Amino acid sequence: MTEFGGKGMEAISERAADTLALAVRDARKSYGAVAALDGCSIEVPTGGIVGLIGPNGSGKSTLIEVISGLQELDSGEVLLNGRAVQNLSPHQRARYGLRRSFQVSRLWQNLSVMENILAAMPQQGRDKLWKNYFSPRIVARQERDAVERGLEILSQFGLWRLRNDRASALSGGQGRLLEFARIMVSDASIALLDEPLAGVNPVMAEAVVSGIGSLMAAGISVLVVEHDLSFIESLCDKVYGMESGRVVVSGSMREIAATEFFAETYIGRSTRGES
Amino acid sequence: MFQFTLTALIFLGFEIFLVLGLNLQFGMTGLLNLAFIMFYAAGAYTAGVLSGPPATPPSVVFIGGYNLPFYVGVLGGVAVAGVLSLIVGALSLGRGLRSSYFTIVTLVVGVVALQFVTQYQNLFDGSIGLLNIPLPFGGGLSSNGFTYLFLGVLASVVIVCIVLCEWLRRSPFGRLLRVIREDEVAAQVFGYNVFTTKLKVYVLGGMLSGLSGAFTIFYVGAFGPGGWSVGETLFALTCIFVGGAGSTWGVLLGAAMIELLFVQLTSLLPTIQSNPALISIGRGIAIPLLLLIVLRFRPQGLIPERVPKVAIAEQPANEVATGESLSVGVSGRSEEGGDD
Numbered sequence: 001m002t003e004f005g006g007k008g009m010e011a012i013s014e015r016a017a018d019t020l021a022l023a024v025r026d027a028r029k030s031y032g033a034v035a036a037l038d039g040c041s042i043e044v045p046t047g048g049i050v051g052l053i054g055p056n057g058s059g060k061s062t063l064i065e066v067i068s069g070l071q072e073l074d075s076g077e078v079l080l081n082g083r084a085v086q087n088l089s090p091h092q093r094a095r096y097g098l099r100r101s102f103q104v105s106r107l108w109q110n111l112s113v114m115e116n117i118l119a120a121m122p123q124q125g126r127d128k129l130w131k132n133y134f135s136p137r138i139v140a141r142q143e144r145d146a147v148e149r150g151l152e153i154l155s156q157f158g159l160w161r162l163r164n165d166r167a168s169a170l171s172g173g174q175g176r177l178l179e180f181a182r183i184m185v186s187d188a189s190i191a192l193l194d195e196p197l198a199g200v201n202p203v204m205a206e207a208v209v210s211g212i213g214s215l216m217a218a219g220i221s222v223l224v225v226e227h228d229l230s231f232i233e234s235l236c237d238k239v240y241g242m243e244s245g246r247v248v249v250s251g252s253m254r255e256i257a258a259t260e261f262f263a264e265t266y267i268g269r270s271t272r273g274e275s
Numbered sequence: 276m277f278q279f280t281l282t283a284l285i286f287l288g289f290e291i292f293l294v295l296g297l298n299l300q301f302g303m304t305g306l307l308n309l310a311f312i313m314f315y316a317a318g319a320y321t322a323g324v325l326s327g328p329p330a331t332p333p334s335v336v337f338i339g340g341y342n343l344p345f346y347v348g349v350l351g352g353v354a355v356a357g358v359l360s361l362i363v364g365a366l367s368l369g370r371g372l373r374s375s376y377f378t379i380v381t382l383v384v385g386v387v388a389l390q391f392v393t394q395y396q397n398l399f400d401g402s403i404g405l406l407n408i409p410l411p412f413g414g415g416l417s418s419n420g421f422t423y424l425f426l427g428v429l430a431s432v433v434i435v436c437i438v439l440c441e442w443l444r445r446s447p448f449g450r451l452l453r454v455i456r457e458d459e460v461a462a463q464v465f466g467y468n469v470f471t472t473k474l475k476v477y478v479l480g481g482m483l484s485g486l487s488g489a490f491t492i493f494y495v496g497a498f499g500p501g502g503w504s505v506g507e508t509l510f511a512l513t514c515i516f517v518g519g520a521g522s523t524w525g526v527l528l529g530a531a532m533i534e535l536l537f538v539q540l541t542s543l544l545p546t547i548q549s550n551p552a553l554i555s556i557g558r559g560i561a562i563p564l565l566l567l568i569v570l571r572f573r574p575q576g577l578i579p580e581r582v583p584k585v586a587i588a589e590q591p592a593n594e595v596a597t598g599e600s601l602s603v604g605v606s607g608r609s610e611e612g613g614d615d
């Protein structure tokens with residue numbers, strides 16, 4: 001098997017950690033006897049976009065879960081901007097700029113689109129109970145500024161008209177855009193996108209790609225898991241291929257397409273000529 | 276009849292504290308706390324032992340009995356309910372405990388606490404409870420004068436609590452509570468400490484419950500285990516469901532409707548000699564029936580929680596069109612429609 005990294009990825013490059021937005025080193029996670037992650041290592045450069053592909057059950061989603069802290073690692077390291085965060089809770093990791101989306105959108109369904117945006121913004125203490133009672137003018141001013149900023153973002157993502165709708169009224173694609181808009185306003189430095197095209201109709205797919213472009217334009221580093229290889233090829237300079245909880249190939253999508261891993265996993269689903 | 280109306284309003288006041296507190300926890304944050312009434316009891320018992328006379332053993336046994344003023348009893352009741360909420364909340368809201376388990380834990384805590392207080396006589400005189408708690412404001416008032424004054428004080432505190440709860444609901448902190456209710460995992464992903472936020476709400480709700488208990492014992496003059504069964508929590512929950520979970524005005528309407536129409540007004544019906552319990556039984560059937568009807572035909576409640584709107588007249592010229600977004604208009608959509 002040709003590997004553009006493979007097990008060799010364990011020997012992570014010698015680049016200084018602070019040039020990486022995200023690095024995962026030798027991550028291991030088991031569910032009973034099943035090893036979901038078996039020494040997985042990846043890295044996402046600051047400002048870059050990296051793809052993660054592989055068959056179902058290869059450990060992609062588990063990797064996203066352990067990076068975001070929703071699952072605990074058995075061993076290994078997660079570095080955010082050079083800082084080890086594997087022992088921190090999800091909300092503490094979020095304070096280092098880590099955000100994620102989910103395979104099934106996790107919007108705050110009974111809140112309006114605008115409220116989803118406002119809640120995702122840095123709160124500057126507005127979410128503190130007593131500040132709302134004792135500093136109402138400051139909170140009101142901050143809210144006004146936040147609404148103004150929120151309207152700009154909603155406009156940028158084509159959701160301005162829907163600002164007063166409940167998030168539950170959005171289509172799959174609009175929901176994805178709202179997820180991206182939330183990430184955009186939240187002072188994120190890295191976003192983990194778990195199958196952003198899941199549940200999105202073809203008409204909206206282009207808007208979703210454009211939304212990811214907006215995140216990158218804002219300087220947010222992106223790790224994206226997706227089964228649609230043409231999507232990955234069009235967006236990502238570097239791609240990791242996972243199998244059985246390990247990274248088995250890495251490189252550009254074109255390089256990966258020439259590997260045995262690709263032939264075994266995606267035979268009959270070649271991306272050549274699609275993009 | 277006038278006296279009856281005043282009494283009914285006083286009992287409505289007690290219920291309003293409860294529904295406001297439970298609405299903070301359940302309606303806004305999604306915490307189904309079946310031990311809620313335990314904090315009501317904590318407030319009532321604490322107020323009773325602080326402001327009541329000492330026990331007269333061996334027939335009557337309980338702790339305290341300090342004859343302290345009314346307001347000390349109320350504040351003490353609220354404080355103890357708050358501390359107890361903090362302890363129970365810290366233990367039951369821990370990380371990893373899913374909401375259904377939280378509900379079961381609170382149910383168990385509430386039932387165990389009721390059994391403990393009932394069986395352990397030295398605490399609050401067991402199954403008898405506290406009796407002969409003196410009326411507040413001294414003894415110089417006529418019966419009517421006492422009722423007016425009590426209602427006045429109660430109404431003032433109720434109004435303050437309504438204003439504070441509605442203020443909170445409209446604030447960014449209130450939005451955070453709804454964020455947690457809708458999806459707490461997503462809340463964590465955006466940097467919110469869900470545990471401490473829930474704990475704050477748990478304590479606030481517990482204090483409101485304790486406030487209700489403290490006022491209750493001062494008006495009724497007695498309080499025992501019969502006053503704080505799990506059924507009392509379910510009663511308050513019914514008010515919330517009927518009125519509209521998450522909506523301050525909704526839960527107030529629910530409390531007013533059920534407490535005044537179904538509890539107080541039915542107490543005026545003449546007793547049927549052949550079956551004196553019939554009215555009570557009928558009430559026990561009618562209230563759950565009302566709940567079923569509301570859940571079936573108007574699950575969002577009579578006054579549903581509203582989504583705050585941002586009123587902006589002009590659409591920015593630079594809005595990106597996303598294909599679908601333009602076809603899904605917002606004008607004319609009812610917030611009370613079936614999107615709940």
